[in-house]
Amino acid sequence: MGTITEKEDILDLLHKVGRGEVSPEEAAGQLRKEPFTNLGYAMIDYHRSIRQGIGEVIFGQGKTQEQIAGILGDMAANGSRNVLVTRIAQETADYVSGRGIPLVYHKAPRLGVAYPEESRPGRGSIIVTAAGTSDLPVSEEAAVTAEVLGSKVTRLYDVGVAGLHRILSQLDLLNSARCVIVVAGMEGALASVVGGLVSCPIVAVPTSIGYGANLGGLSALLTMLNSCAAGVGVVNIDNGFGAGFLASRINLMEGIAV
Numbered sequence: 001m002g003t004i005t006e007k008e009d010i011l012d013l014l015h016k017v018g019r020g021e022v023s024p025e026e027a028a029g030q031l032r033k034e035p036f037t038n039l040g041y042a043m044i045d046y047h048r049s050i051r052q053g054i055g056e057v058i059f060g061q062g063k064t065q066e067q068i069a070g071i072l073g074d075m076a077a078n079g080s081r082n083v084l085v086t087r088i089a090q091e092t093a094d095y096v097s098g099r100g101i102p103l104v105y106h107k108a109p110r111l112g113v114a115y116p117e118e119s120r121p122g123r124g125s126i127i128v129t130a131a132g133t134s135d136l137p138v139s140e141e142a143a144v145t146a147e148v149l150g151s152k153v154t155r156l157y158d159v160g161v162a163g164l165h166r167i168l169s170q171l172d173l174l175n176s177a178r179c180v181i182v183v184a185g186m187e188g189a190l191a192s193v194v195g196g197l198v199s200c201p202i203v204a205v206p207t208s209i210g211y212g213a214n215l216g217g218l219s220a221l222l223t224m225l226n227s228c229a230a231g232v233g234v235v236n237i238d239n240g241f242g243a244g245f246l247a248s249r250i251n252l253m254e255g256i257a258v
Helices: 007-018 024-032 048-052 065-077 090-098 133-148 161-168 190-195 212-225 240-251
Strands: 036-038 043-045 083-086 103-106 111-114 123-130 151-157 179-184 202-206 232-234
Touching: 043 065, 065 083, 065 090, 065 111, 083 133, 090 103, 090 111, 111 133, 123 133, 123 240, 133 151, 133 179, 133 202, 133 240, 151 240, 161 190, 179 190, 179 240, 190 202, 190 212, 190 232, 202 212, 202 240, 212 232
Parallel strands: 123 151, 123 179, 179 202, 202 232
Antiparallel strands: 036 043, 083 111, 103 111
16 A cells, blocks of 8 residues: 545545454554655655545645656655646646546646546536636636535536626525625625625635736735625635635535535
8 A cells, every 4th residue: 555645535435444454553564654745846745635525736836847747647656636836837748648647727826736537427516706807817726626525517608797697697506505605806896796696605706807906816805805695604715725725625525415
């Protein structure tokens, strides 16, 4: 057995000890193995899945193509699948694929999924709403992240407050969700509007889209933080991944998702 990377691995090992197939000493030896690999430029955490329910995600921004390929190669050797690689350019995706690493690249959010497993029907219901088409890259980062984590995602784009009738026409759909992600730039008012219409949690994502006084997303961030609607939580500016991760945890909580 290689590095133990999943909760199921530990349970399987303990069952084998119980059946007498593995000695307690052998099991202790397996558990003593370092739960990470030191590549010099990265220390890959293989117990992330045991602690958090999902393996380590690679933040691609600032990493070289060679570093990303090296990390992915080691993760594959340790059984990792459906590895998210965020904020990478098409050139990096092409380089990784050229090294024989299977990778599905999503151009709009600049996000890759390495060693993809066969997709299964998503569970629960997350709705991703975007105020405008310009917010689509961040919205797609959130949507794809949630889908990879096992959630059912419905996209509802270009429904900003400048045309309020657009979001109001989708009330039945919004009220079917277990969590709604609201992505908006400019003044960020859509989060308050949606928060006042539904009973489920709202994960609000301010984006850096907007003119000068948007201040790179700061105005949208402050609007969302000061929302008068109850049940609105806010992630960082342009953090679609964080929103997708959090919303998926809410959606897939035991006893809630279907």
